[in-house]
Every structure is written in structure tokens, then in C-alpha cells.
Amino acid sequence: MAFYGLLSFSGQPFQWQLLQDPYLFSILRFTLWQSALSALFSVLFAWPVALALLHLRDSHHKRWFLSLCVLCFVLPTLILITGIVALLGQSGVLTPFLGEDWNIYGLSGILLAHIYLNMPFAIRAIYLRLSAIPAGSWRLVQQLKLNRWQQFRYLEWPAAKSATWITLGFVMVLCFNSFAVVLALGGGPKSTTFEVAIYQALKYDFNIPEALLLSWIQLIVAGGLYLIVTTFGHVSWLGQEVKNRTFLPHPSPRERRFYNVVYSAAWMFLLAPLTALIPKTRDVWLDTEFWSSLIRPLSTSILLALMTTLLSVTLAYAALQPYRKALRTRSSSALWLDGLASHTLVVPAMVLSVGIFVFCLPRMDIDQWGFFLVMFVNALVSIPFAITQLKPALASYDQQYWPIIQTLKLGFRQRVYVEWKFIRPVLMTAASFVSVLVLGDVAIYSIFGNQDFVTLPWLIYGYASTYRIAEAALASVVLLGISLALVLLLEKQRSRNA
Amino acid sequence: MMSMLTKHWLSPICLAAAISLSSQPLLAADSDNAEKSTTLTIYTYDSFVSEWGPGPQLEKLFEEQCHCDLKFVGAEDGVSVLNRLRLEGDNTKADVILGIDNGLIEEARDTNLLQTHSVDTSVVKDSLNWADKTFIPFDYGYFAFIYNAEKIKKPAESMQALLDSEASIIYQDPRTSTPGQGLMMWMNSVYGDNVDQAWKQLAQQTVTVTKGWWEAYSMFLEGGSDYVLSYSTSPAYHMVAEGNTQYKAALFSEGHIAQIEVAAITRNTENRELANQFLNFLVSKEAQQIIPITNWMLPVIDGVELPEAFDQLIQPRDIGFSSDHIANNRKSWIREWRSVVTQ
CATH class of the missing domain: 1.10.3720.10 (MetI-like)
Incomplete structure (x- = not known):
């Protein structure tokens, strides 16, 4: 039914000339650019947090943190948007520290929100794979006296490599299809994604042929991305961590300090926009x-x-x-x-x-x-x-x-x-x-x-x-x-x- | 256009309309049949129907005369009113649309969704030179950039000076909002073929482009920018309602675009008589007394007493295009604008 609708509207043909409109290419470029950046940063920041979760085995409230990750990923985006505006908007709590030129509306706001929504997903996906590394491998690492980099290079990275790539692709698809965040934090037409452009074509311009053409392009690009990602397999993120792990090498004090800082920073990052709402x-x-x-x-x-x-x-x-x-x-x-x-x-x-x-x-x-x-x-x-x-x-x-x-x-x-x-x-x-x-x-x-x-x-x-x-x-x-x-x-x- | 803003102004879009105005039950089934009196449905923009806008007072006054139920339905801004009408076509529930402007008249006429009125247009001020058979004006004003004189000591004296400055600006989307569309005409009439370059310059200074006038103006009052696109009459609100004189309209040497806001009757209305009665009421002295001090625009008939604040407003030189020229170029102007402003 939807596809039938997409094919027809009272006989109006597609506006093929739109394909030559620079507007189309600028929104395609921007949509891809912001989703690639969002995915990259989400995964990049997720790695140290996942490592910290793994190595701080006795860390406080780890279970709560993992639940918070689920919440952040499924959180109604408008809550987050309000939180971000309360924190970093014109009269936000943190705005005075950000200098004269700070403007939440635009790419910065979009990236911030996307990272917030998707990093927790990446953390969970990577952490689940890391926690599945068998105790025997860790023992081997210790016996071979591998240094920290080698440990990452030969054990941790291979364990979560595929999860990393798939998460990267998956988050990119999600951000490619992002709507509310871009609508509310995009700062108007300067940052328009396909979803927003479709909405505007339909509701602002009442230009149904254009909305339909944009829909098809969105469907083809997002579908293509999705198919590429799924051929690499799928990633589990809602699963339970593997418990009863009996052995893990103790991190050095310096490492521990690093993990503690990362872990606390992650807590703060995830809680800040939500707590900023309350005052x-x-x-x-x-x-x-x-x-x-x-x-x-x-x-x-x-x-x-x-x-x-x-x-x-x-x-x-x-x-x-x-x-x-x-x-x-x-x-x-x-x-x-x-x-x-x-x-x-x-x-x-x-x-x-x-x-x-x-x-x-x-x-x-x-x-x-x-x-x-x-x-x-x-x-x-x-x-x-x-x-x-x-x-x-x-x-x-x-x-x-x-x-x-x-x-x-x-x-x-x-x-x-x-x-x-x-x-x-x-x-x-x-x-x-x-x-x-x-x-x-x-x-x-x-x-x-x-x-x-x-x-x-x-x-x-x-x-x-x-x-x-x-x-x-x-x-x-x-x-x-x-x-x-x-x-x-x-x-x-x-x-x-x- | 300016209904407004004290600290606790207005319930916004959703609230005003959804809660206080909608008589429909949650699941939207029509239960109006049970009511005895006829309902006149009017599509307009949100700030018109807000608590402080002209909507509630006009509603009360008119309902006393007509023994009917007047129902305002608010869209984000004037262009959205027309878009909604087009979207609904012959199925529209609107009897009257109110709040599109002179820039949209020809396009609205071309939809064939409107019909002629029976109002005597000779009551309209001579200066407006009004004889249209379909549209009735209810207020007018000039688009202008508003600034806070306590923050900006030397305001821009021309569009060019504004674009050359580093001041931050908020304006409205020309696809949804009549002020946004007004700016588009303004830019095109000042810069002609070089409008691309001017839009580019403006984009450097733009904080955000909002869907409606209201979003933009409230963000400006919160300190969101140095200038906001609004009306030459906006400062009157701050003087009359708040006793504030710091908000001023910048007078530009290139001239300003005038906006005449109009109303019209839909083709498929079942309440033609009532709709005409309402349009007559709009240009009556009692309605025209209310509109300037609630919508903060100028009255369209002579002999309306205005607060003194109106004497202190800027008196812009009128520039612009004919309705036909606008109708022929609006689409390509929008395309041009949107190509430049998308990154």
C-alpha cells in the first residue's frame, strides 16, 4: 500500500529536474556526512568505555550503567533534545563556558545528540563481545607477558572487531534516518537530512511529487547501507553479559586510573542532559x-x-x-x-x-x-x-x-x-x-x-x-x-x- | 501578526488549540452533530488564536452577534494555512482562511478553493486601494528587523549594512511563514540577480531559521540573536503592553516590503452567509479596534483610535512586487534560497 502510494499521486509525474538541483546533492552530502561522523564518534568513544567496563570488574553500579545504556538508546529523542537545550542552549547551564561563538543549532547539536543516543548501543555491543573472551585467553596473555598494546592488538580488538564494524554501519543507518534531532537542533535549512527534506516537501511546500522522489532516494540509499551492514552479520546488544568469568588480569594502577576517569566521564555524559532537566x-x-x-x-x-x-x-x-x-x-x-x-x-x-x-x-x-x-x-x-x-x-x-x-x-x-x-x-x-x-x-x-x-x-x-x-x-x-x-x-x- | 508575549504568554500551538479550542473527543470522531448552533471554522496562524492574540476577543464579540460557534484552528504560520487548505482540498473543514498575505493572494486564488465575498470594500482605507472580490484585508504592516537598543547602540541603516555587519539574525522559513516570505521578496527586490550572494552573506549570520514567527520572536526575546525579522509595528507592543522602549525596528534606506493580511471564504463552505458576516465583522470598527492592540499591526479602516506608541513607529518607504510577479516567481525564489542555505 505504501509503495503503491509512493508510485502515484493523481497522475503527477516525478519531478526529474530535481535530480539536477544542487539542493538534492547538498542534503545527500549533509545526510551522509553527519551520519558518518555520528557513527564514527559513537564507536570511537564507546571503545574506552567498554574496556573500562570490562577491566573494572568490581566497578560500582555496573548493572545500572548497562541499564542506563538501554534507556539512552530507546529514549524518546525529544527528552534528550530538551536536556541538551537546557544544558547548552542560549541560556543553558554550561553555555557561559563555551565562548561567544557557541551555537547549539547545527552540526554540533546534531552530533552531540546522535552520539548520546547511539554510543550506549555501541558500548553494550562491544562490551558484550569483550566479556565473552574466554578466561584461557587472558591467562595466555599473562603468561606471554604481552604489554597493554599487544593485549589490545591480539586479544581485545579481534574479539570485538566485527561487532565494531557492524555497529558502525548500523549507527550510520540510524543516523541517516534521523528526524526529530535534525528538525529540532538542525537550526533550520542549513542542516537538512532526507527525512526532514521529505517532511518539508510534504508539509511546507505541499509538493507531493518532490516528497515522493526524495522518499525513493532515501529508501534506496538507506536500504543499500542497511543491506551492506547486514551482510556482515548482525550484532547482539540486548544480550546478557557472560557471567562466572573466573579470571582477568589485574590492570596496572595507571590503567586503573584511566578506566576510572573514562567510566566516570561516561556516567556524567549520559546523566547530564537528563539531570539538567530537573532544575x-x-x-x-x-x-x-x-x-x-x-x-x-x-x-x-x-x-x-x-x-x-x-x-x-x-x-x-x-x-x-x-x-x-x-x-x-x-x-x-x-x-x-x-x-x-x-x-x-x-x-x-x-x-x-x-x-x-x-x-x-x-x-x-x-x-x-x-x-x-x-x-x-x-x-x-x-x-x-x-x-x-x-x-x-x-x-x-x-x-x-x-x-x-x-x-x-x-x-x-x-x-x-x-x-x-x-x-x-x-x-x-x-x-x-x-x-x-x-x-x-x-x-x-x-x-x-x-x-x-x-x-x-x-x-x-x-x-x-x-x-x-x-x-x-x-x-x-x-x-x-x-x-x-x-x-x-x-x-x-x-x-x-x- | 503580533500577539504577544509577557513572561507567561500564551499557550503555544498545540495547547491553545488542542485543549481549549478543540471540542472533539480524543478519538476524533465527529460529535458536533449534537450541537444546535452552526460552527464557523477558521484556519489561521497560532499566534492569532493565542490567549493574548485577537482570536479570543474577536470570538467573544462575534459569537454574541451571530449566535454561532466560532472555531479557530491554528497552523504554524500564514503559509501553512494555505498549505493545509491545499492539502485538504475540497475536504477541508475550513469555512474561512485568515492570515495569508498579499504575497500569497494569487497563488491562493489559483487553487480554485476559494469563492468571492459580498463585503463592501469601500470601507477599506483609500491608501490600501482595495477592490479584490475574493480577499478582505484585516490589518497591515511593514516587515522590519527588530533589535534591542540596550544591546545594539548603532543599528544597521540598510539591508546592506546589516549583511556587512557581524550581527546574529533569526528569521522565518519562507516555505511556512509569511514574514519569511516577506524577507524573500525584500531580498529579491533589493538585490535582484545578485540575491544568491546576499543569501550567502545572511547565512553566515543566521542563528536559526524557524517555522513560524512566534518561535523566532520568542527566541530573540530570550537573547537568542541581535536582530529578528518581524514588523515595524512590533515595538508598539513592548511600549503599550510592557512599557518597554528598548525594542526598536531598524529603518532601512532601501525601503521595506508591506504586508497586508487577508481572509477569504472557501469554495465548499456550507455557511456562506455566516462566513460573509464574519468578513464584514473583520472590517467593522469594533474588530478593527481590537486587532491593532492584539495582533500589533495597523488597522485597515480610517477612524480607529490608536495608542500613542503607534506615532513613534518608523515610517518606511514602500517597495515590492505586484501579486502576479510574486506568484510567478515564488517557487524559483524558494528554490534559490534553499540551495544557498543548505550546507
Whole structure:
């Protein structure tokens, strides 16, 4: 449907002359440039932190730090944007120390936000690989008396090399598709990415042919990048660290000091924008009018997240049924279905939204169905996430229980009961993951949303862009609280699964 | 355009419209059928409907006369009003659009989504020379850069001087905002074929380009820049409402572009009578008394008493293009601008 929409709009042809417009090349250049830089810095900064996590085995609150990493990666971006503005904007806490020429709007702001959102992901991915180095290898390192550089060169780097490259590519794809950060911190047209250009073509210019052409280019470039990355394999980052490691060489005191500094700096970097919100809220803490104005967007967001999650997880479960059946009967189509299910990530939310928008435009009143369209598109976008969570659990369930269930000839209700018992924790993980993603959505809302159902992130965007930082901060804190609760739920379920 | 700003001004875009104005339930299904009186829906820009803008007062006054329900729906800025109308086409819920300007008139007419009005245009000031059958003016003013005289001791006296200075500037996106579009016309009329170079110079000094006037102006008041694109009438607000005289409009020797803000009736409205009644009301003396001191623009009829502050405003020389010329060139001007300002 989206693709059909992308192909047609009341017979208007593509504007091929846009291909000769320098505008197109400057946004392509900028989109690639900022995503490459973001990916590079995220991974570069992640390495020392991952090493510090590994070698400071007794470091405090390591588990908390890893949970914080999950939170940062899935954090609704508007919270971070408000935090960064509170810290480094015109009247930010740290701005006076940054000199006259400092301007958060532009590449600096975009990079800062992207590094913040993606470095934690890289830290986890690299750290997981490092922590999987077997104790025997460490013993060997010690026996051979390898120096620090050799230890890195022959042991640590090879262990996490592939994870590093894949993370680099993956983060680049994510930043290539970035929307809210660029819209809010880009400082207007000087830093325009494809997602923003598509949004502007549609909502600023009402230039549908241009929006469609841009969508196709975005789809091709992002899809190409994604395919390149996935041929190198995929990276696990939500997994548990390998515990019971019995041996690790003790770092030298100098090394230890370095790790401690890195570790503390990482804590500070990740906490600073979030804590900076709190003092800013002071002005409106007791403003009852503000609180009552928050109720509607808040309940809209929660309702939207609940309904979308239900839809997304159900659809993901349903989509996995043919795959399970194929797996049980050992049919060769299992592999093909597997491929299909895990490659839907390619289509960026914005491209999907524009396709569906153009499809629906002549067919229905988009304003009236806005809420359901936001829900539907969000569900579509989040299904791959739900599938990657559910798939291994369902496969192992079938493997372990299917023969017994068949032998016992269990009735439908009993089978549902047994399966529910088994997959409930995974379902909860998938659900909380999807909920956080939906709660933070801005891209899809920006296309289908309207004033009749303002979501919390959009409200924050409205406040932040009219410079009402106190209100933006307080609304952000509320959203942060909900996201935090969901991440903690997710982490709890995950450790139980493990 | 200037509804405004004290410390606690206004609920922004979303709030004003979503909470206080929207009578629709959360899930957006239409439940208006139950109501007895007719609803007149007006698309306008956000600051017009904000708490301090003309919206609430006009609404109250007009509802007393018409026994109807007046519903304002706010977009980010004037150009967005037209974009939204185009996007919705014949399905639009708007009976009236309010807040596009002379620069957009021909383009709006070409959509064929509007119809002629029955208002007697002879009430409009002679100086505006108004005889349009589709659009009714409701206020006017001149685009100007506003600065804080306590910070800037020697303001720029021409566009060229502003671009040659190192002052920081915030302006609005010409694709969404009528002031942004006004700046585009201004730059094109001052620089003609060399406008590329001028945009480049301006880009060096630009802090940010915002979607609407409101974002830009509030950022400026927070100390975000030395100059902000607004109106020659903006200082009147600060004088009347706040007693502040430090905000001033810079008078440019090249001349200024005038903005006439207009309203029109949509083609598919079911409330044609009521819509005409509203346009008549817009140019009535009681509405025109309210608009200058809430939207901070000049009245379009004679005989409106204005606060003294209005006498102290700059008196710019009028330059600019005909509506036809603007309609023919707007797209290519925008393309030119956007090619230069994207890095």
C-alpha cells in the first residue's frame, strides 16, 4: 500500500529536474556526512568505555550503567533534545563556558545528540563481545607477558572487531534516518537530512511529487547501507553479559586510573542532559494550569502506546505463525520467511508514512482518522522489533514442547495456556520495547498528527521550539519517568529470561 | 501578526488549540452533530488564536452577534494555512482562511478553493486601494528587523549594512511563514540577480531559521540573536503592553516590503452567509479596534483610535512586487534560497 502510494499521486509525474538541483546533492552530502561522523564518534568513544567496563570488574553500579545504556538508546529523542537545550542552549547551564561563538543549532547539536543516543548501543555491543573472551585467553596473555598494546592488538580488538564494524554501519543507518534531532537542533535549512527534506516537501511546500522522489532516494540509499551492514552479520546488544568469568588480569594502577576517569566521564555524559532537566522545571512545578494541560497529551500518548503495542505484538505473533509451521515441518520455506521477517527494518518510518499518506489522501479524511493512522504506521514500523524478540523464544518453545504437546494430544485451551506460560516474559519484553519506541515517536506523528490529539513528544517539541524550557523540561521529566519504568520492566524480564 | 508575549504568554500551538479550542473527543470522531448552533471554522496562524492574540476577543464579540460557534484552528504560520487548505482540498473543514498575505493572494486564488465575498470594500482605507472580490484585508504592516537598543547602540541603516555587519539574525522559513516570505521578496527586490550572494552573506549570520514567527520572536526575546525579522509595528507592543522602549525596528534606506493580511471564504463552505458576516465583522470598527492592540499591526479602516506608541513607529518607504510577479516567481525564489542555505 505504501509503495503503491509512493508510485502515484493523481497522475503527477516525478519531478526529474530535481535530480539536477544542487539542493538534492547538498542534503545527500549533509545526510551522509553527519551520519558518518555520528557513527564514527559513537564507536570511537564507546571503545574506552567498554574496556573500562570490562577491566573494572568490581566497578560500582555496573548493572545500572548497562541499564542506563538501554534507556539512552530507546529514549524518546525529544527528552534528550530538551536536556541538551537546557544544558547548552542560549541560556543553558554550561553555555557561559563555551565562548561567544557557541551555537547549539547545527552540526554540533546534531552530533552531540546522535552520539548520546547511539554510543550506549555501541558500548553494550562491544562490551558484550569483550566479556565473552574466554578466561584461557587472558591467562595466555599473562603468561606471554604481552604489554597493554599487544593485549589490545591480539586479544581485545579481534574479539570485538566485527561487532565494531557492524555497529558502525548500523549507527550510520540510524543516523541517516534521523528526524526529530535534525528538525529540532538542525537550526533550520542549513542542516537538512532526507527525512526532514521529505517532511518539508510534504508539509511546507505541499509538493507531493518532490516528497515522493526524495522518499525513493532515501529508501534506496538507506536500504543499500542497511543491506551492506547486514551482510556482515548482525550484532547482539540486548544480550546478557557472560557471567562466572573466573579470571582477568589485574590492570596496572595507571590503567586503573584511566578506566576510572573514562567510566566516570561516561556516567556524567549520559546523566547530564537528563539531570539538567530537573532544575529547569522549578518555574512550573506548582502551576496547576500547566499540569492540567498535560493530562490530555499524556493520556493520548499512553493510549496510543498501549493500543499500538497490542496491535504490533499481535501482528508480530501472527506473522511468525507460518515461520513456525515451516520450521516444525522442516520445510525449506522457513529460511525464506526468516529472511523476510528480519529485513523489514529497511523501510524508514518517514518513507512508510509518506507512502501511506499519499495513498490515503484521496481516499479518506486523514484528519479524522489521524489517531488510527499514527497507531497503524507505528505498529508497522515496530513489528520487526517485536519479531526479533519473539522469534527465538517461539522457536525454542516449539523445539522443546511441540513433540510433547502432540503426544499428549492437548486441547486448544491447554495449548494456549502452556504456550502463554512459556512466552509471557518474552512477550512482556517485546511489549515494553515497542511501547518505549511508540512513546517517543515524532516522525510518524508529524505526518498524520493534528491538534485533536497532541502527543507528549509533540507537545514538548512545541514548548521547546517556542523556548518555554521550563514547560518542555517538566513534560520531558514526565515522559522520562514512563520510559524509565518501561526500560526497568524490560531489563527485569530480560534477566529473568536469561 | 503580533500577539504577544509577557513572561507567561500564551499557550503555544498545540495547547491553545488542542485543549481549549478543540471540542472533539480524543478519538476524533465527529460529535458536533449534537450541537444546535452552526460552527464557523477558521484556519489561521497560532499566534492569532493565542490567549493574548485577537482570536479570543474577536470570538467573544462575534459569537454574541451571530449566535454561532466560532472555531479557530491554528497552523504554524500564514503559509501553512494555505498549505493545509491545499492539502485538504475540497475536504477541508475550513469555512474561512485568515492570515495569508498579499504575497500569497494569487497563488491562493489559483487553487480554485476559494469563492468571492459580498463585503463592501469601500470601507477599506483609500491608501490600501482595495477592490479584490475574493480577499478582505484585516490589518497591515511593514516587515522590519527588530533589535534591542540596550544591546545594539548603532543599528544597521540598510539591508546592506546589516549583511556587512557581524550581527546574529533569526528569521522565518519562507516555505511556512509569511514574514519569511516577506524577507524573500525584500531580498529579491533589493538585490535582484545578485540575491544568491546576499543569501550567502545572511547565512553566515543566521542563528536559526524557524517555522513560524512566534518561535523566532520568542527566541530573540530570550537573547537568542541581535536582530529578528518581524514588523515595524512590533515595538508598539513592548511600549503599550510592557512599557518597554528598548525594542526598536531598524529603518532601512532601501525601503521595506508591506504586508497586508487577508481572509477569504472557501469554495465548499456550507455557511456562506455566516462566513460573509464574519468578513464584514473583520472590517467593522469594533474588530478593527481590537486587532491593532492584539495582533500589533495597523488597522485597515480610517477612524480607529490608536495608542500613542503607534506615532513613534518608523515610517518606511514602500517597495515590492505586484501579486502576479510574486506568484510567478515564488517557487524559483524558494528554490534559490534553499540551495544557498543548505550546507
